[in-house]
Amino acid sequence: xSQPGVLLDRDGTIIVDSGYVGSVDRVEFIDGSIAAxxxxxxxxxxxxxxxxxxxxxxxxxxxxxxxxxxxxxxxxLARHGAHVDLWxxxxxxxxGVVEAFARRSADRxxxxxxxxxxxxxxDLDLSASWVxxxxxxxxxxxxxxxxxxxxxxxxxxxxxxxxxxxDLAAAVGFILGGAAVPQPVPQRPPKFPAARFHRADSYxxxxxxxxxxxxxxxxxxxxxxxxxxxxxxYDSDSAVFAxxxxxxxxxxxxxxxxxxKGVRNGTGxxxxxxxxxxxxxxxxAIANDLGYEHVFEYQLQSQARPGDVLIAVSSSxxxxxxxxxxxxxxxxxxxxxxxxxxxxxPARRRAExxxxxxxxxxxxxxxxxxxxxxxxxxxxxxxxxxPDAVAAQTF
Numbered sequence: 516x517s518q519p520g521v522l523l524d525r526d527g528t529i530i531v532d533s534g535y536v537g538s539v540d541r542v543e544f545i546d547g548s549i550a551a552x553x554x555x556x557x558x559x560x561x562x563x564x565x566x567x568x569x570x571x572x573x574x575x576x577x578x579x580x581x582x583x584x585x586x587x588x589x590x591x592l593a594r595h596g597a598h599v600d601l602w603x604x605x606x607x608x609x610x611g612v613v614e615a616f617a618r619r620s621a622d623r624x625x626x627x628x629x630x631x632x633x634x635x636x637x638d639l640d641l642s643a644s645w646v647x648x649x650x651x652x653x654x655x656x657x658x659x660x661x662x663x664x665x666x667x668x669x670x671x672x673x674x675x676x677x678x679x680x681x682d683l684a685a686a687v688g689f690i691l692g693g694a695a696v697p698q699p700v701p702q703r704p705p706k707f708p709a710a711r712f713h714r715a716d717s718y719x720x721x722x723x724x725x726x727x728x729x730x731x732x733x734x735x736x737x738x739x740x741x742x743x744x745x746x747x748x749y750d751s752d753s754a755v756f757a758x759x760x761x762x763x764x765x766x767x768x769x770x771x772x773x774x775x776k777g778v779r780n781g782t783g784x785x786x787x788x789x790x791x792x793x794x795x796x797x798x799x800a801i802a803n804d805l806g807y808e809h810v811f812e813y814q815l816q817s818q819a820r821p822g823d824v825l826i827a828v829s830s831s832x833x834x835x836x837x838x839x840x841x842x843x844x845x846x847x848x849x850x851x852x853x854x855x856x857x858x859x860x861p862a863r864r865r866a867e868x869x870x871x872x873x874x875x876x877x878x879x880x881x882x883x884x885x886x887x888x889x890x891x892x893x894x895x896x897x898x899x900x901x902p903d904a905v906a907a908q909t910f
Contacts, residue, residue: 517640521555521690522630522656524648525566525604528667528683530588532649535569537576539587547684553597554687563601563633567624567652572611581606601636603629625655625731630662647686651724651731658735665689675704675732675873704729704857704875725876729856730883732873738887740868741852742894748824748850749778749895754787756819758811758840759828762881764792766828766854766888773892781908782899791815791840811840821848828888829853830880832860841865854887856880 526532529552531543555562564585570576585602592598605624611617622628634641646657649668654677657664665686666679680686707725712718748755755774757767767790774788791811792798801810815825825844829837832855841862844851853866856874863869872883897905 517634517638517643518561519643519645520561520563520633520637520639521687522563522565522633522644522646522662523552523599523683524624524646524650524653525564527649528647528653529564535573535575536584537570537580539583542584542587542591544588544591545682547682549592549595549597551682551684551687552592552599553595554691556597558691560690561600561637561639562598563603563629563637564599565624565629565633565646565656566604568604568606569608569611569623571606572608572613572616574612578606601633603632605629624650624652625659627656627659630656630660634660645686645690647683651728654731655727658731674728704732704873707874707876707879722879725874726879726882729872729874729876729879730886733870733883733887737868737870738891741870742891742898744824744850744852744868745774745891745895746898748822749784749786751822752787754789754819754823755826756789756791756815756823757826757828758791758837760792760834760836762877763828763830763854763884764790766881766884767792767826769885770826770828770888770892773889774895777892778896778899780896781904782896784896784899789818808835808839811836812843815840815843815847815849819844819847819849822850824850824852826852826854827862827866828884829860829862830856830877830884832857832862834862837862838865854884856884 523529526536529545529548530536531545533541536542552562568581571578571581581604605620605622606616607618607620607623609619620626630641633639642661644662645665646653646662647665647667651674654664654674664677666674666677667683667686680689745755757770759767771788771790774786778784778786791814798810801813805813825840827837827841838861841851841853842865851866852868853862854870855863856872859869859871863871870887872880874880893910
């Protein structure tokens with residue numbers, strides 16, 4: 516019978532993350548981490564290490580160096596009566612410079628590959644297991660395989676809504692029932708950027724990290740609910756309306772393209788999807804004569820019918836025209852989906868389904884919303900195709 520296990524990140528969780536730890540002399544165990552692993556051993560809980568090692572792909576060190584680091588860690592753990600049942604690492608990265616490792620891999624967190632390999636090797640029930648790490652990619656891995664994510668690290672570094680602990684020892688105490696359930700991280704997302712950057716490459720790396728952290732806050736169950744609403748609408752020939760302001764307007768317009776043209780490709784679905792942000796003549800006439808807060812609601816009054824769907828895109832979730840449109844749609848029998856960011860605002864609370872991105876940076880929120888828009892369209896499209904057709908099509 517399958518059993519629960521613990522999947523541990525390496526750098527920043529067991530040993531200090533000093534940046535691409537590829538040699539034994541750079542290994543420094545975090546206080547309490549060896550004792551925590553020993554406690555799991557005594558409890559009979561299998562332990563696997565799952566570590567991204569992009570330093571191999573980037574040419575900073577080789578596979579043999581990673582293995583030497585692990586041999587050193589194994590010996591040090593054994594000296595204190597602890598052991599890891601399985602060591603896994605992913606040497607691949609699409610931006611690598613070493614040709615053999617310069618590619619994407621499902622093993623690279625948040626991809627599920629290493630967790631699935633651990634489950635097979637150790638007979639784990641991943642739905643009853645934990646993934647412990649200091650990065651949004653660890654949270655993403657947990658969510659990808661249905662495990663419980665636990666974050667370790669300094670205050671303010673955790674992912675919104677994920678139980679957070681100062682270190683591995685505290686997280687293991689929780690797993691073993693010897694510690695109180697921590698409060699989830701407060702819902703207010705961290706500020707980004709919090710300080711001035713002097714190099715574009717440094718800002719780029721920090722931006723990508725924030726985007727990864729923010730996307731890990733998305734509740735994928737809400738994405739699933741949104742997909743069901745869209746498929747139901749297409750089954751019943753209901754209309755789908757999208758709206759947004761500024762950058763969110765471009766997402767609403769792109770959504771129309773992806774569903775009217777993209778979803779139809781290979782499925783024959785003739786979806787009736789319309790962006791309420793795209794007709795500048797009508798849009799500006801309503802804004803000029805009635806007020807900007809009416810630009811979406813007024814169009815819905817003329818065109819929408821019960822059973823139709825409204826997708827409202829708003830980073831802040833506070834725009835009056837977005838909130839009015841959601842309220843009107845709900846009152847008149849439409850299904851409602853909101854894509855929000857920051858703290859979500861009224862839009863998050865009033866929509867039937869809220870796909871929320873926990874970030875306080877407009878660019879990051881809009882990038883994540885764009886990704887959610889794409890994945891919804893692609894999911895709906897492939898769900899209406901045969902397996903052979905999916906394999907043959909480009910998405």
